[in-house]
Amino acid sequence: NLLPKLDQNHWVYFRYFWFEVLHSAYKEDKCKLASAESAFVASSLPSMREFYFETVILPEQRKALAQVSDKEGAEFEEEVLEKSITKFNSILEYWFAESFR
Numbered sequence: 260n261l262l263p264k265l266d267q268n269h270w271v272y273f274r275y276f277w278f279e280v281l282h283s284a285y286k287e288d289k290c291k292l293a294s295a296e297s298a299f300v301a302s303s304l305p306s307m308r309e310f311y312f313e314t315v316i317l318p319e320q321r322k323a324l325a326q327v328s329d330k331e332g333a334e335f336e337e338e339v340l341e342k343s344i345t346k347f348n349s350i351l352e353y354w355f356a357e358s359f360r
Contacts, residue, residue, distance in 0.1 A: 272315060275307045283355045308351075308359055317343045 282304050285297040320343040330338050344360050351357040 272311065275311045278304050278307050279351075279355055279357075283357075308347075312343065312347055312359060316347045320346060 278300055281300045285300060317339065321339045324335070324339055324342065328335060328338060347359045351359055
């Protein structure tokens with residue numbers, strides 16, 4: 260829901276979303292595809308989550324906190340990381356009953 264549009268520059272985010280959906284379907288046994296496909300999705304998902312976190316969640320949270328936080332340097336980055344993880348976990352918990360870290 261943070262994507263400005265779905266063009267070629269944003270395909271990675273859209274692909275990540277579908278990996279989450281497929282993983283959820285495999286986990287709930289709603290998708291009867293080959294176990295190799297299920298294993299591929301499950302093994303690829305952690306790195307895709309990390310990429311999404313670093314390229315979408317973290318920068319957006321940094322931008323938002325820069326306007327309201329009085330912290331600086333390492334203390335600011337720690338706050339950004341903490342709030343970003345909390346935000347991403349709440350999204351994953353709500354939609355997929357999963358957590359990031």
